[in-house]
Each structure stands twice: as structure tokens, then as C-alpha cells.
Amino acid sequence: MLTHSTVIGGSIYATSGTFNMYLYDAPGLADNYYTVKRREIRKTINFSYMDEVHVWGRGAASIGWTKEESVGGTNRNFAIGHTEVVPGTVTNTSATLRTYIYEVKKYNYLGQLIGNYGWRPVTESNVQFAYTVHGIPGIPPVNASFTGPVIIETNTPSTWYSNASGGTPPYTYRWERQNSGSSSWTYLGSGSFMTLSYSTPQYFDLRLKVTDSTSEFDYFQRQIIVNEQSGGGCTDPTLPCKRIGESLPTEFSFSDNYPNPFNPSTQIKFELPERAEVSIKVYNIMGQEVATLINSQMQAGFHNTTFNADNLASGVYIARLSAIGSSGERFIREIKMQLIK
Numbered sequence: 001m002l003t004h005s006t007v008i009g010g011s012i013y014a015t016s017g018t019f020n021m022y023l024y025d026a027p028g029l030a031d032n033y034y035t036v037k038r039r040e041i042r043k044t045i046n047f048s049y050m051d052e053v054h055v056w057g058r059g060a061a062s063i064g065w066t067k068e069e070s071v072g073g074t075n076r077n078f079a080i081g082h083t084e085v086v087p088g089t090v091t092n093t094s095a096t097l098r099t100y101i102y103e104v105k106k107y108n109y110l111g112q113l114i115g116n117y118g119w120r121p122v123t124e125s126n127v128q129f130a131y132t133v134h135g136i137p138g139i140p141p142v143n144a145s146f147t148g149p150v151i152i153e154t155n156t157p158s159t160w161y162s163n164a165s166g167g168t169p170p171y172t173y174r175w176e177r178q179n180s181g182s183s184s185w186t187y188l189g190s191g192s193f194m195t196l197s198y199s200t201p202q203y204f205d206l207r208l209k210v211t212d213s214t215s216e217f218d219y220f221q222r223q224i225i226v227n228e229q230s231g232g233g234c235t236d237p238t239l240p241c242k243r244i245g246e247s248l249p250t251e252f253s254f255s256d257n258y259p260n261p262f263n264p265s266t267q268i269k270f271e272l273p274e275r276a277e278v279s280i281k282v283y284n285i286m287g288q289e290v291a292t293l294i295n296s297q298m299q300a301g302f303h304n305t306t307f308n309a310d311n312l313a314s315g316v317y318i319a320r321l322s323a324i325g326s327s328g329e330r331f332i333r334e335i336k337m338q339l340i341k
Helices: none
Strands: 002-008 011-023 032-046 052-058 070-073 074-079 094-105 113-120 128-137 151-153 160-163 171-181 184-189 192-194 202-211 217-227 265-272 276-284 290-299 300-308 315-325 330-339
Touching: 002 032, 002 160, 011 094, 032 128, 052 094, 094 128, 160 202, 184 192, 265 276, 265 315, 290 300
Parallel strands: 011 074, 151 217
Antiparallel strands: 002 128, 011 032, 032 094, 052 128, 070 074, 094 113, 160 192, 171 184, 171 202, 202 217, 265 300, 276 290, 276 315, 315 330
């Protein structure tokens, strides 16, 4: 199966600092040196499940330029339409595309601005990605998952609901639990949902096995924390206490730092709706890593960390949060922070 498609609009993934570049054949601009700033624009596209998937960009139908090339120390760009696939992003149902746009300005020999030509060839909301998808139509594999709380209170019934997909229905279900520190699983029951209640604080893994009519199957599991209900402190400090009236985050979030601008330190807040592998790294405007703030597994909840820039020069820095939740959900977000000394 071969399909040709286009999609308009994308999101800013990264922005460079300013640099000089020679532009050729850019509509409305004379061939000359310009001062530019580059933005990488990305777009994730989705398609029906296929095996042996291949995705590639078609530059002739794209509105967005190539990344500049450097020859003999000179940056240049021929303003050619361009779409490419971000390496490692092709799955059976999706891929991420990218192109580049440039903010173009012209200065005279005195450093005075004599021309501001805006973002070329268009802004990020108007780029056009042209791409081709080739593969063999197929049936997606069985996918087991469930929704429900990750932190519950003692003596409070809680329910988890199956979200099975793929394979060949109908499905059968098997719910199991594994106590912390144990290697064995205990059968809890069947059905598309499971309701549980516990009288003591603890944590355990809840697992669901989904089997389709052809005996293909998949597992999904998540850690569940049972907290005692408390208006004050919880008695078990090893569990993330959830007090009465509080709720867990419902989605991943990465907030702007405060204060901003800052000197020499600033607070960064983020939220996790589930247990996740979390990485927070800081980069300078040239894309060089200058600090790793977090690189570990963290529980669901509201979190914050401190970025101390005592040994860094004034300037703009980028903090990037990358999280992989226990459900498999991935979250990446960046914020800009300005250090003024």
C-alpha cells in the first residue's frame, strides 16, 4: 500500500541562536548574506496499522526549507522545499516529520538593521509537510491497558477499567496482583473491570492479561499505592502521602521556572499522573548540555527541582523534561530560562 499525503502546520521543537547564512533563490530575497535564526518544526502523522512500514518526505511539495549546510566555514541554504523523517520515530501507525524555517534579517556594516523579512518561507503554523507512506496493511497486535487510580485510600473501593484493542475480538480478561518484594502473582478475577479495597497502607502491582479469539495476548501492569486517609501526616513515610481533599495530577505537565529571569538559582515544577522514568537536563543556546537535574524513576504527584547556575554565564538556557510513564505514555517538553548576573 502506497499513499502520498500532505499536512499543514507543526510545532516548534528547537530554536537556534543567530548566525550568518548565504541565501540562494529565496523568493523575495536577493542572493546575499543574512543574519538568521533557525527553527526546527515537527509534526507527528498517523496512519492505519501496517507492517514493514517505510515513510519518507517529498521536498517538491513541501513548504519549509532544508537545514543549512556548511562549506568551507560558510553557512548556505538554497531555499529548497524539504520534509524529512526524524530518525527512530517510525512505528506501525505513526511517524514524526520535520522541516526548518528561518527568521531572516539584514544588517549593514555598522551593525544597523536595514531589513527584517520575518520567518521564511512561512511561520510554523503554515509549513506544509509532504510525505509518502508505504507498507503492508495488517491487523495490529493485541494491546492491553487499563485506566483507574494509581493512589487510593484505605477502606475505599476503587475500580480499574480495561481498554483492550487490536487483535481479533472478543477478548477474555485476567486480573492479577503482585505484592511488593514478591515474585509471584495472585489471581483476582476476570471481566472487563476490577474493583478492590484494602484496609492497610501498602503498594502492589496490578496486572491485566488480555487474550483475543486467536489466543494472542498482551499484559499491562501498573504500581498501585494504598495510602491511609489522613487530615495530617501519613504514618508510612515510604509512601507518597495523599491527604484528604488533594488529588493527583491528571496529565503530565512541565511549568515555567520561577523566578525568571533568575540569579543564581530557580525552581522548576512538574507533575506526573503516574510513576515514570524522568530526565530533566539543561542545555545552553548552542544545544550543549550543562546540567542534569533529574535522571531517575519517580512516583506520581507534584514535584519540583532547583537549577543552580552559580558556575554558568549569563544567557538563555533550555530545560528539557523527558518522561516515560508506567503506562508507556511519553512526554517531552522544554522551557526557556534566562540567567542574568
